[in-house]
Amino acid sequence: MTRILTFVREPLIIAxxxxxxxxxxxxxxxxxxxxxxxxxxxxIVASLLGIVAAGQNVVILGGREGIDLxxxxxxxxxxxxxxxxxxxxxxGIVPAILACLAAGAFFGLLNGLGVTLLRIPPLVMTLGMxxxxxxxxxxxxxxxxxxxxxxxxxxxxxxxxxxxxxxIIWLWIAIGVLMAFMLHRTVFGHRIYAIGSNEHAAxxxxxxxxxxxxxxxMISGMFAAIAGMCLLGYSGSSFANVGEQYTxxxxxxxxxxxxxxxxxxxxxxxxxxxxxxLVILQSILxxxxxxxxxxxxxxxxxxxxxxxxxxxxxxxxx
Amino acid sequence: MSKLKLSGVSKAYGATxxxxxxxxxxxxxxxxVLMGSNGSGKSTLCKIIAGSVRPDAGKILIDNRPITITxxxxxxxxxxxxxxxxxxxxxxxxxxxxxCLAALPIKSHLFVDxxxxxQRAARYIRLFENVAGEGFSADALVGNLRPDQRQLVEIMKAxxxxxxILIFDEPTxxxxxxxxxxxxxxxxxxxxxxxxxxFISHRMDEIKAVGDRVTIIRDGETITTLNLAETDAASVxxxxxxxxxxxxxxxxxAPAVVDLADGTAMIVHDLSGVGFRNVSFDVAKGEILGFGGxxxxxxxxxxxxxxxxxSISSGEVLxxxxxxxxxxxxxxxxxxxxxxxxxxxxxxxxxxxxIIENVTPIHYLRDRLMIARPSKLRDKVAPALESMHTxxxxxxxxxxxxxxxxxxxxxxxxxxIDRPDVLLLDDPTKGIDLSAKADxxxxxxxxxxxxxxxxxxSSEDAELLGNANRILVFNGGSVSRELTGADRTRYNLYQAAxxxx
Numbered sequence: 001m002t003r004i005l006t007f008v009r010e011p012l013i014i015a016x017x018x019x020x021x022x023x024x025x026x027x028x029x030x031x032x033x034x035x036x037x038x039x040x041x042x043x044i045v046a047s048l049l050g051i052v053a054a055g056q057n058v059v060i061l062g063g064r065e066g067i068d069l070x071x072x073x074x075x076x077x078x079x080x081x082x083x084x085x086x087x088x089x090x091x092g093i094v095p096a097i098l099a100c101l102a103a104g105a106f107f108g109l110l111n112g113l114g115v116t117l118l119r120i121p122p123l124v125m126t127l128g129m130x131x132x133x134x135x136x137x138x139x140x141x142x143x144x145x146x147x148x149x150x151x152x153x154x155x156x157x158x159x160x161x162x163x164x165x166x167x168i169i170w171l172w173i174a175i176g177v178l179m180a181f182m183l184h185r186t187v188f189g190h191r192i193y194a195i196g197s198n199e200h201a202a203x204x205x206x207x208x209x210x211x212x213x214x215x216x217x218m219i220s221g222m223f224a225a226i227a228g229m230c231l232l233g234y235s236g237s238s239f240a241n242v243g244e245q246y247t248x249x250x251x252x253x254x255x256x257x258x259x260x261x262x263x264x265x266x267x268x269x270x271x272x273x274x275x276x277x278l279v280i281l282q283s284i285l286x287x288x289x290x291x292x293x294x295x296x297x298x299x300x301x302x303x304x305x306x307x308x309x310x311x312x313x314x315x316x317x318x
Numbered sequence: 319m320s321k322l323k324l325s326g327v328s329k330a331y332g333a334t335x336x337x338x339x340x341x342x343x344x345x346x347x348x349x350x351v352l353m354g355s356n357g358s359g360k361s362t363l364c365k366i367i368a369g370s371v372r373p374d375a376g377k378i379l380i381d382n383r384p385i386t387i388t389x390x391x392x393x394x395x396x397x398x399x400x401x402x403x404x405x406x407x408x409x410x411x412x413x414x415x416x417x418c419l420a421a422l423p424i425k426s427h428l429f430v431d432x433x434x435x436x437q438r439a440a441r442y443i444r445l446f447e448n449v450a451g452e453g454f455s456a457d458a459l460v461g462n463l464r465p466d467q468r469q470l471v472e473i474m475k476a477x478x479x480x481x482x483i484l485i486f487d488e489p490t491x492x493x494x495x496x497x498x499x500x501x502x503x504x505x506x507x508x509x510x511x512x513x514x515x516x517f518i519s520h521r522m523d524e525i526k527a528v529g530d531r532v533t534i535i536r537d538g539e540t541i542t543t544l545n546l547a548e549t550d551a552a553s554v555x556x557x558x559x560x561x562x563x564x565x566x567x568x569x570x571x572a573p574a575v576v577d578l579a580d581g582t583a584m585i586v587h588d589l590s591g592v593g594f595r596n597v598s599f600d601v602a603k604g605e606i607l608g609f610g611g612x613x614x615x616x617x618x619x620x621x622x623x624x625x626x627x628x629s630i631s632s633g634e635v636l637x638x639x640x641x642x643x644x645x646x647x648x649x650x651x652x653x654x655x656x657x658x659x660x661x662x663x664x665x666x667x668x669x670x671x672x673i674i675e676n677v678t679p680i681h682y683l684r685d686r687l688m689i690a691r692p693s694k695l696r697d698k699v700a701p702a703l704e705s706m707h708t709x710x711x712x713x714x715x716x717x718x719x720x721x722x723x724x725x726x727x728x729x730x731x732x733x734x735i736d737r738p739d740v741l742l743l744d745d746p747t748k749g750i751d752l753s754a755k756a757d758x759x760x761x762x763x764x765x766x767x768x769x770x771x772x773x774x775x776s777s778e779d780a781e782l783l784g785n786a787n788r789i790l791v792f793n794g795g796s797v798s799r800e801l802t803g804a805d806r807t808r809y810n811l812y813q814a815a816x817x818x819x
Contacts, residue, residue, distance in 0.1 A: 187682045187690050190675050197668045204627060204657065204665045205679035205732065206648040264670055 011258025011266075014306065015273035022280045030287045040166065042279050044157065047172035048234065049249055050275035051227040053257075054179055055220030056250040057271045059122070061183075062216045063196030063263020069126040070111060071224040071250055073133025074104050075243025078228025080137065083147020083238040090152040100225040107133065108221025112214030130247065137241070146239070149232045157233035168230050172272075175223075179268035192216065196264030252303060253278050320382055321346045321514030322367070322398075322483050327376030329362055336362040338538035340376065344483065344514040349505055351525050351546070352518045354535035355558060355779070355812070360518060363535070364485055367516070368400040369393030380483070394420070399481030401472055401489050409461030414439035416460050417474045442474040445504055449496045466492045473501060484508065485516045490524060491614075502528045520612050522551045522816050536560055555812045583771020584642075584740045586624070589633035593619030594795045597633075601740070601771040606762065608786025609775035611815045616795035617775040621742045624773075625657040626650040637740060651683055654739035658730055660748030666729040667717055674699050674713040677732045684736040702731040706757050723754025730758065741765060743774045747781065759785055779811050791815055 026033035052071050059066045078100040085099050086092030107129060114125040161167035183189040194202040195209050203209050227246065232238050256274030259266025281302065285295045320343055327340040337359040344350045354360045365371035367378070369387040378385055380396055387393045393400075407416050414436055423434040436456065443456055454467050463471070469492045476484060490498050505528055508515060519525055525532065526546060533543045534557045541557055585600040594616035601607045609617040622628040624635055626644030635642040637653055644650035647657065659665035668676050677699045678690065696713060703710065708727040710720060717725055726746065733741065743762070747755045763785065766772050776782050782789055789801040791814035799814035801807075 185690055185692075187687050190678065190682070190690055193671055193675065194668045194679060197670050198664075200664055201666050201668050202679070204625075204647050204659070205668075206646075206651040206683040207679060208648060 011256070011306075012270045012273055015256060015258075015270065015277050019273065019277050019280060022277070022284060026280065026284045026287060029284065033284075033287065040169070042283055043169050043172075043276070044166055044234065045283075046276045046279040047168050048227050048231055049246065049253055049279060050172050050272050051175060051230065052224050052246045053250040053253040053271050053275050054175055054268060055223030057179075057254045057257075057259055057266070057268055058183075058192060059216050059220045060251075060254055060259055060261060061192050061196045061263055061266060062213060064122070064199055064213075066122050066196075066213075066216070066263055067126065067251065067261070068111065068217065068220045068224075069123065069247050070107060070129035070133060071220060072244045072247030073130045073137070074107055074221050074224035075228040075231060075246045076137055076238070076241055077103060077107075077133055077243075078225040079232040079238035079242050080140070080147060082153075082229045082232045083149060086147075086150040086153065088148040088150060090150045093150050093152055096150075096153075096229065100229050101222050104221035104223070104225025104228075105218045106221070108218035109214065111221070112217035115217065116210040116213050134241070147232070147237060149236050153229065153233035154236060157230050168233075171230075176268060176272055183267055188212075188215075193264055198264075249278055252299065255303065256306060319346045320344070321380070322516075323377075323379040323382070324363075324367070325377050325379075327363070327366055327373045327378070329366065329371060329373050335538050337366070337373075339540065340366070340535075341540045342516075342533055343543070344516060346512040346514055347509045348530040349509060349515045349517050349528050351529040351532040352516060352535065353520075353525070353532055353554060353558060358535045358558075359538040360535050361487065362538075363540075364400070364487055364516070364518070367393065367398060367483075368485060369398070394479065394481070397482040398485070399476050399479030399483070400485040401476035401487060407460045407468060407471060407475075410459060412457045412459055413443065413454070413463075413471055413474075414456040416471050417442055417478050419475065420479060438478070439474075442478050445474070445477070446470055446497070446500055449500045466494060466497060469493060470497065477504070481513075483514045483516075485518075487518045488520070489517075490519060490521070498524065520816055522554075526551070534558055551816070552813070555809065555816060559808045559812050583637070584624075584773075585636040587634050587636070589620070589623070589630060589635065591619065591623045591628060591630040593628075594623070594792075596796050599790060599797070601773060603739075603769045603771055604766050605788070606766050606772045606774055606786050608782040608789035609773065609792060610779065610782050610789045610801075610811050611792035611798075613777050615792035615815075617792050618744050619795075621657065621744045621773060621775060624650070625655055625742055627657075648683065651680060651738075655742060656680075656733040656738035656740070657742040658726075658733070658744065658746045660745035662722070662725055662729060662749075667725055669718055670716055672714045673703075673710055673717050673720070673728055676717045676728050677702060677735070680732045681735045698735045699731070702734040703728065705734065706731060706761050721751070721754075723750035723757075726750050727754065727757065730761070737768075737770070739770065741770050741772045743772065743776075745775055745777050747776065747778070755781075779808055783808065783811070793817065 023034045032038060052075060056068055056071060059068045081099050081103055082096040085096040111122075111126050111129055114120045115122050156167040158166060162170060183192065191202065191207050191212055194205070194207055195212055199209055224246070228243055231242060235242065253274040254266070254271050255261065256277055257266065257270030257272070259271060281298070282295065285298055290298070322342070322344040324340055324342045327337065328335070329337040340359070340363045342363065352360045352363065362371060366373045367387070369390045369392055372388070378387060385396055387396060408419065411419075417439040418435050423431040423438060425431040439456055450470055451464065451467060454463065454470070460468060460471055469489065473489055476486065490501065493501065505515060505517075517529060529546045531543055532546050532549075532554060534541045534554065536558055544554070581603055582600050583603045583605070587598050589597045597616070597620055599607065611617065619628055623630050624642070624644070626646045626649050637655070642650065642653055642655070644653065644655065650657070674692070674695060678695055681687065681695075681698060682690070699713060706727045708724050708731065710724065717728055720728065730746070747758060759781070762772060762774070774782065774786055783806055786806070789806055789811065790797045791799045791801065791811060793815065798817065801810055801814070
């Protein structure tokens with residue numbers, strides 16, 4: 001009995017059950033909600049969020065109050081860089097990828113250096129970076145939409161690519177496999193958990209704690225950059241605060257998936273389920289015409305409810 | 319007149335008897351010294367008087383009236399004030415606020431009366447005028463003070479309680495000579511006011527200078543109370559050690575001389591840093607070099623500094639023929655150093671992670687691995703754990719599911735896959751059970767036999783006497799004596815430890 005209870009309390013199981021329940025609820029409220037095409041559209045949106053959340057996840061796993069609030073800014077920046085580099089031409093895709101990854105890595109590096117060398121708490125450092133990025137975006141673009149996605153990119157994100165499933169979903173699955181491999185089968189992954197669980201003990205066992213932390217923020221920046229490009233492909237053109245919502249929702253997806261905000265506990269599979277859950281919830285609330293403030297309340301309440309259900313051991317201890 | 323009297327007080331934590339039988343009588347107008355080795359029960363006795371521990375049995379009388387102490391507040395109510403060894407100060411508050419923290423003067427039932435607070439605090443600050451040192455003032459933040467100045471604030475705070483009975487648990491450990499002298503003048507003044515003072519110190523010279531009588535505790539029992547004027551240091555130490563003190567360490571357990579043909583494993587030359595100074599020694603391959611002395615005399619600081627986790631200001635460490643100069647544990651590990659701390663929770667255990675991941679970090683580093691293949695790692699991890707009889711159900715269970723002793727075995731096992739050249743042991747058996755201790759020492763001696771150089775600091779003298787080939791006794795951050803051969807006795811160890819530095 002206890003074993004069943006423990007199993008039921010696994011965040012991944014809870015998230016999967018909730019996903020099924022919400023799909024059913026959506027179908028009841030608006031027939032066609034759970035149809036194949038609609039589910040694919042939901043998965044595309046979820047994969048955008050999920051890719052950002054992958055970076056958020058490793059930063060949070062690394063502990064010491066690790067969090068990356070700048071991801072929203074990096075997503076926007078990357079969408080604008082990509083839009084202007086490719087400007088509607090397929091030939092610009094590869095240079096755009098390189099430019100976006102470089103930008104993501106650069107801002108991640110700054111975050112990492114601030115947190116390790118200057119000892120600024122991650123919350124403050126990345127919040128400051130978000131402000132810098134938002135200001136930067138306004139300065140370069142004045143909030144006017146600019147740059148167009150290359151048709152190849154748009155097709156990759158929105159059109160069936162393989163087995164009728166768009167490329168971005170395949171990309172997300174690949175990232176999921178890669179993340180699972182990295183976290184559980186590489187020395188780097190084991191070290192992430194080690195510094196997240198007991199930073200001092202990890203240091204005494206020869207883990208290069210500072211380098212690790214810088215690397216985690218760079219990974220987060222690069223995932224946000226990839227998501228920014230894909231977001232451009234999804235929406236066709238980009239504007240200054242296109243990625244704004246990803247800061248908070250990536251954190252919620254990670255927490256939905258059972259990763260502890262205290263670090264050292266959790267994984268990416270749960271986060272993927274968390275991202276899907278969040279997107280379905282958003283979609284249902286839109287379907288039944290609940291306005292923005294109502295949606296915010298439902299998100300908050302759901303988050304608190306899940307935290308209670310996950311049990312005290314996984315409580316949000318920041 | 320008897321100020322405070324304890325009779326037959328005892329306290330057990332589970333199966334461990336921390337205090338078997340405590341009898342103590344403190345007279346009005348005396349400084350009563352408590353002496354006993356680490357773990358003999360003197361701090362338990364103090365905690366009982368101060369109300370932070372409730373005794374299982376026994377009577378407590380104040381001014382010949384039986385009382386019950388239910389907690390720290392009640393102890394204060396009965397007129398007992400205590401100086402805490404582990405600092406109890408608020409770092410972000412000023413000196414004067416800290417001094418008056420226990421009883422802030424209030425006006426209008428609500429507001430702190432700043433004028434009165436200043437005035438009250440000034441009285442105690444004035445006591446240490448001219449010796450408190452640079453930067454010490456009533457409005458300085460405690461967090462910005464030097465350790466000795468913080469200790470002075472702690473003393474002032476205890477004095478400000480104006481309690482008739484005062485307990486000072488090692489109040490002079492960070493103070494300089496002039497500060498100690500001033501403090502002793504204050505104590506003498508308190509004696510004239512007929513207060514009763516309990517004084518704990520490990521320094522013979524201080525005890526002789528300020529104490530009237532001494533009560534000796536050994537193995538949780540108060541042995542006797544003596545007049546300090548009629549006794550000498552040697553007999554006090556003899557009483558603390560007990561009957562078998564003069565017996566040399568059993569020769570069967572650790573040979574006095576190691577075959578030096580294998581060469582030296584590590585040479586430390588005139589090393590100084592935070593907490594230790596001018597330390598020199600060398601350890602041969604196959605030798606266990608013990609670090610003895612009272613707790614916190616620089617042994618841990620030295621070991622951590624060698625391992626790259628503390629700072630070295632001068633001197634050098636040679637491993638083989640080259641300088642070690644480890645700037646981080648990572649460096650030291652690569653050069654063949656290993657370090658096991660007794661503070662598992664802070665330095666060792668990666669809590670919440672599987673046992674296997676708690677064993678592999680050193681292997682990752684030394685073998686420059688990138689990929690962690692469980693099947694391959696299992697073949698390396700399992701033998702290392704089994705060599706110490708570690709009990710575990712599965713390598714993939716979290717380390718927190720193990721007992722303290724088994725956790726420590728896991729931490730040690732991480733150093734056994736790729737053998738180090740020098741093993742630094744920093745009180746490695748703290749808080750683990752006897753059978754785990756026996757397993758650990760069997761392993762340590764086997765490692766020595768295989769040619770590792772081992773530095774062993776232990777707060778338990780029996781462990782040093784039973785395992786170390788030589789013992790360096792630390793006092794005040796430097797080596798005060800080296801015990802070799804038949805000199806390795808409990809008595810000599812105590813005497814060297816308790817001598818004035």
